[in-house]
Amino acid sequence: MTLERLVQHITVKQIYGKPDINIEGIDSDSRNIKDKYLFIAVKGTSVDGHEFIDKAIEQGATAIVCESLPQKISDKVVYIQTNDSAEALGRLASAWYGKPSKELTLVGVTGTNGKTTTATLLYELFRLFGEKVGLLSTVCNYIDTLAIPATHTTPDPLSLHKLLREMVDAGCTYAFMEVSSHSAHQKRIAGLDFDGAIFTNLTRDHLDYHKTVDAYLKAKKMFFDDLKKEAFALVNLDDKSGLVMLQNTRAQKHTYSLRTLADFKGRIIESRLDGTTLELNGREVEVQFVGKFNAYNLLAVYGAACLLGKDVEDILVKMSLLVPVAGRFQTLHAPEKYTAIIDYAHTPDALNNVLGSIKEVIGDKGHIITVVGAGGNRDKGKRPLMAQEAVNASDKVILTSDNPRFEEPGDILNDMLAGLDSIQRKKVLSIADRREAIRTATQFAQPGDVILIAGKGHEDYQEIKGVKHHFDDKEEVEKIFRGEM
Ligand SMILES: CC(=O)N[C@H]1[C@@H](OP(=O)(O)OP(=O)(O)OC[C@H]2O[C@@H](n3ccc(=O)[nH]c3=O)[C@H](O)[C@@H]2O)O[C@H](CO)[C@@H](O)[C@@H]1O[C@H](C)C(=O)N[C@@H](C)C(=O)N[C@H](CCC(=O)O)C(=O)O
């Protein structure tokens, strides 16, 4: 593709050199640059891509997109100056892959919790409709049925548009994707043509990155502010940030709620450990999901499917066939008649929701034993709050390690314990070894009890000092149930 054609898609401040050259590839990482490539210099969170312009030229770059020019300019290279390289990267990636998002009905899901669940259930639902569908999610990406391991919740722009191109080439007509706050803030989603956006909820998380709740909210709102007017914007009216997302959007505004009048109104008729009876806009449906938060996710799925033009009765029939996403409220029943639930709750709010849902279902018929830790080198502020949520809603808590990363597991446990007073600590055991913690919980469990194993969900590893060791909560529980441990 010629550079001239490519740069039509971005806002150019100034061009130095003649853009009538052919470009063989584009990249924002100098290490991937080859002969006749375009290098896009983006300011990152740890380094500034502008520092690698010379390196990119050494590797063969013949064109550079940048915000500020390097001191020494080569006359063999074309420099394109722009106000926003991150935005330009998204747009260039889209143009490079032939604007695949325009050929798909693309819906993005944002919010602190429920993105993976909602996006994955939409993918599953539309497959039940016989459509070819793509999915970009934390757990795994899918091009129709082909699984591609995910490295991020929302991939970098080049990987993202490449995956969308592969979806189009494979015959997909729909794609559902998670939009993380990091990706909105870093403009990884620039250049995407969304047909719909869903907002699930907003509670504290990722403050290590965004610093304030307000900045975190703004990152999510940017996604809605940039939607086209034909797209739909579907928000959770029961979350206090729901309407904020709609404030400045041009898109068609829609709401869902379990509490009040909304375009998509839901009600929980009955909750059990094996499913829920829901009422959606006056019609009853049996779903294989537990908990109020899943009722919210299903309501979002229902709303989006209606807005995408599917038949209401058909949607309900197919929704009753959907099953939980890996590591999201996955229930395993022990031969000794207690239940273990594997869940990805890794925020105070998610713990509160999951534990609340368990309590709603078991009432006074059993005890709740919670096994939970917090990740290392991530938001430290949430640690004491997570311990508090666990203790307030459980009969017994075993604090353990999540992914310690480069921190000492004992230090993370101490940060969690700091949130508890001496009375609360009486309910708590600290066992840094996660395998041992899970085993201990199963030794405490009596018939009718529920063990919640929270924080790692689908993850099949434990990250310790830069090394990912195989570890899978579900596998551990199954081994214990088989009497192998
Ligand atoms: C903090 C963060 O989000 N970082 C992301 C960011 O990298 P960065 O800004 O740190 O990049 P950098 O290292 O400063 O480099 C800046 C630029 O210089 C370039 N460079 C760098 C070195 C070099 O030798 N040559 C060179 O050209 C880089 O390619 C880059 O373009 O942009 C990269 C490309 O998009 C991401 O891979 C990277 O994700 C890191 C690995 C990460 O862990 N991100 C997590 C926090 C994240 O994004 N998580 C969310 C989900 C969160 C959730 O909801 O749970 C996600 O969407 O996955």
Ligand SMILES: Nc1ncnc2c1ncn2[C@@H]1O[C@H](COP(=O)(O)OP(=O)(O)OP(=O)(O)O)[C@@H](O)[C@H]1O
């Ligand atoms: N709608 C919801 N509201 C509150 N909590 C939820 C909701 N849906 C799921 N959860 C809880 O949050 C956990 C994570 O769910 P999910 O993976 O769907 O969210 P996510 O937004 O994709 O998270 P991440 O940002 O970590 O990828 C679940 O295991 C569950 O405990």
Ligand SMILES: N[C@H](CCC[C@H](N)C(=O)O)C(=O)O
């Ligand atoms: N995507 C989230 C997941 C955290 C899951 C938890 N298991 C941990 O490792 O902290 C994050 O990176 O903050």
Ligand SMILES: [Mg+2]
């Ligand atoms: Mg996710």
